[in-house]
Amino acid sequence: MSPLAETAGLLADPTRAAFCQALLDGRAWTAGELARHADVRPSTASEQLSRLVKGGLLAEERQGRHRYVRLAGPEAAALIEALASYAPGVPRPRNLRQSVRLGAEARARTCYDHLAGRLGVALADAVITRGLVADDCGLAVTPAGRAWLTEALGYQHPAGTRRPLVRSCLDWTERRPHLAGALGAALCATALERQWVRRVGSGRAVKVTPEGGEAFRELLGVEVG
Amino acid sequence: MSPLAETAGLLADPTRAAFCQALLDGRAWTAGELARHADVRPSTASEQLSRLVKGGLLAEERQGRHRYVRLAGPEAAALIEALASYAPGVPRPRNLRQSVRLGAEARARTCYDHLAGRLGVALADAVITRGLVADDCGLAVTPAGRAWLTEALGYQHPAGTRRPLVRSCLDWTERRPHLAGALGAALCATALERQWVRRVGSGRAVKVTPEGGEAFRELLGVEVG
DNA sequence: GGCACGGTTCGGGCTGGGCCGAACCGTTCC
DNA sequence: GGAACGGTTCGGCCCAGCCCGAACCGTGCC
Incomplete structure (x- = not known):
C-alpha cells in the first residue's frame, strides 16, 4: 500500500479526525476525554488512538492509569490543518x-x-x-x-x-x-x-x-x- | 462527516492515491492511461476519477472521446506532497x-x-x-x-x-x-x-x-x- | 482488602465502498 | 455504414474496518 494512502487513511475516519482536530489545541488529552468528545465508547477510542500512534501522527505518554496523547509534532499539526482547510466549510452551530x-x-x-x-x-x-x-x-x-x-x-x-x-x-x-x-x-x-x-x-x-x-x-x- | 475526514478519504484509497501521485507530474492524463498505470479496469478508474473531481482535487477537461484530468491546482499538489512525504519510505525497485x-x-x-x-x-x-x-x-x-x-x-x-x-x-x-x-x-x-x-x-x-x-x-x- | 475507575482486548454484527464484468453510448476512422 | 475504441453506468460480489458490549487488568483511593 502506498504511504500516501496509508497516511490519508489514518485521517479518513470521522472518529480519528475528531481526535486529531481536538488535539490541534496543542495539549495532551486523555483517552477518555477524547472518547467523550467524539461520542464513542472507550474501547473504540482505545483502538483508534493506537492506530494514530502507530502511524506516527500522535505521541503518547502513560501516567498511572491514564493515557495521555498529543500530536506528534508541528509537521503533524500542519498536515491536519492543511487537510482540514482544503475544502473550507464554515461550521454552523447546531444548538x-x-x-x-x-x-x-x-x-x-x-x-x-x-x-x-x-x-x-x-x-x-x-x-x-x-x-x-x-x-x-x-x-x-x-x-x-x-x-x-x-x-x-x-x-x-x-x-x-x-x-x-x-x-x-x-x-x-x-x-x-x-x-x-x-x-x-x-x-x-x-x-x-x-x-x-x-x-x-x-x-x-x-x-x-x-x-x-x-x-x-x-x-x-x-x-x- | 467532518471535512477533514472527507478530504483525507479521497486520498485514502490505493487506486486514487496512485492517480494523484501520477498526476504530480503536472500534466493532464487520460482516464485510460491512469487505469493502466494503476492496474485497474476502465470502469473502476472512471468512478474513482469522478470522485476526485467532485472532491475538488482534480480538474477535468473533455476532448472528443477522451477525458483528461489534472491536479486542480498548486494547493492540491502541495497537499498530496505533504501527505506522501509525511511517512518517508524510499521506494525500492521490484524489477x-x-x-x-x-x-x-x-x-x-x-x-x-x-x-x-x-x-x-x-x-x-x-x-x-x-x-x-x-x-x-x-x-x-x-x-x-x-x-x-x-x-x-x-x-x-x-x-x-x-x-x-x-x-x-x-x-x-x-x-x-x-x-x-x-x-x-x-x-x-x-x-x-x-x-x-x-x-x-x-x-x-x-x-x-x-x-x-x-x-x-x-x-x-x-x-x- | 475491597471497590471505583480508566483503559485494553476480544468476538461479533453490520455497512460502506472498492472492484469487476457486461451492456451501453458517443467519437473517430475506414 | 460498420468497426474499433475510449469512456460510463449498473448490478452484484466481497472484504475491510468501524463500532459496540462484555470481560479483564492495573492503578489509586478508602
Whole structure:
C-alpha cells in the first residue's frame, strides 16, 4: 500500500479526525476525554488512538492509569490543518451550547501551539504593519522583527532547525492568515505564561485577561475587542 | 462527516492515491492511461476519477472521446506532497524496468510544475549559494533574485496572488529540499520551453539536453552529472 | 482488602465502498 | 455504414474496518 494512502487513511475516519482536530489545541488529552468528545465508547477510542500512534501522527505518554496523547509534532499539526482547510466549510452551530463555544473560539483560541481566531488574525496584521514581519509573497521575519523577538519575547531561535521562523496558517473562522511557525509558538507561549490569555472551558478557546489587553496594546498597538 | 475526514478519504484509497501521485507530474492524463498505470479496469478508474473531481482535487477537461484530468491546482499538489512525504519510505525497485525508471527519475524529473531529483536539488543549492534565494528559516527570494527572475527567466510575478514566490518542497529521492512555488514553476517552464530538458518516457522523468547542460552551467554554475 | 475507575482486548454484527464484468453510448476512422 | 475504441453506468460480489458490549487488568483511593 502506498504511504500516501496509508497516511490519508489514518485521517479518513470521522472518529480519528475528531481526535486529531481536538488535539490541534496543542495539549495532551486523555483517552477518555477524547472518547467523550467524539461520542464513542472507550474501547473504540482505545483502538483508534493506537492506530494514530502507530502511524506516527500522535505521541503518547502513560501516567498511572491514564493515557495521555498529543500530536506528534508541528509537521503533524500542519498536515491536519492543511487537510482540514482544503475544502473550507464554515461550521454552523447546531444548538445553544455549541453556539456559545463557537463564539468564544471565534474570538480567540489556540491552534496547535499558536494563537488563532480574531485575536490571532489581529496579531498577524499588527506585526506586518509594524514591519516586524514582511508579507512579501509568503511571510518572512524582518531584521527588526528578529530584534523584537529577542527583546520583547525573549525568544532565541535555535540554529539548524528546519522549522520555519514564521509561517502563515489559514484561520478557518476569519478566512485570513494568522501567525504560525516558531514566532507564532513563541508569542502564544509568552501570552499563556505571562497570563495575557487564559484557557476557558475544555476546548481550544482562550480569553484575553485585562493585563493581556494592556500588553497587546502596548506591545503591538492591538486593541482587543 | 467532518471535512477533514472527507478530504483525507479521497486520498485514502490505493487506486486514487496512485492517480494523484501520477498526476504530480503536472500534466493532464487520460482516464485510460491512469487505469493502466494503476492496474485497474476502465470502469473502476472512471468512478474513482469522478470522485476526485467532485472532491475538488482534480480538474477535468473533455476532448472528443477522451477525458483528461489534472491536479486542480498548486494547493492540491502541495497537499498530496505533504501527505506522501509525511511517512518517508524510499521506494525500492521490484524489477529491472522499474529500476531503470526510478534511476531516471532520481536524476531529474518534474514534481507537479517544478523540477526535482538530483537536478532539482542542485538548482536549489545553486540559487542559494548565488544569493538569489535566502535560506533563512524558510526560503525567500532576495532582491538580486527578483532581478534575476525578470532578466534571466523573463518572469513577472503577478501582484495580489497568494502563491508564495518560492517554496521549499522535500525531495523524496534526495531527502533535501528543491525549489517549488512560482520561482520553481517559472524555472521549470523555461527549461521545458527552451529545450533545456526533455520529457522521457511517459512518467515524470526528464533528461537534460546538451543545450540544457550549457544553459545551467552558464546561468547558475551548475554542472549536471 | 475491597471497590471505583480508566483503559485494553476480544468476538461479533453490520455497512460502506472498492472492484469487476457486461451492456451501453458517443467519437473517430475506414 | 460498420468497426474499433475510449469512456460510463449498473448490478452484484466481497472484504475491510468501524463500532459496540462484555470481560479483564492495573492503578489509586478508602
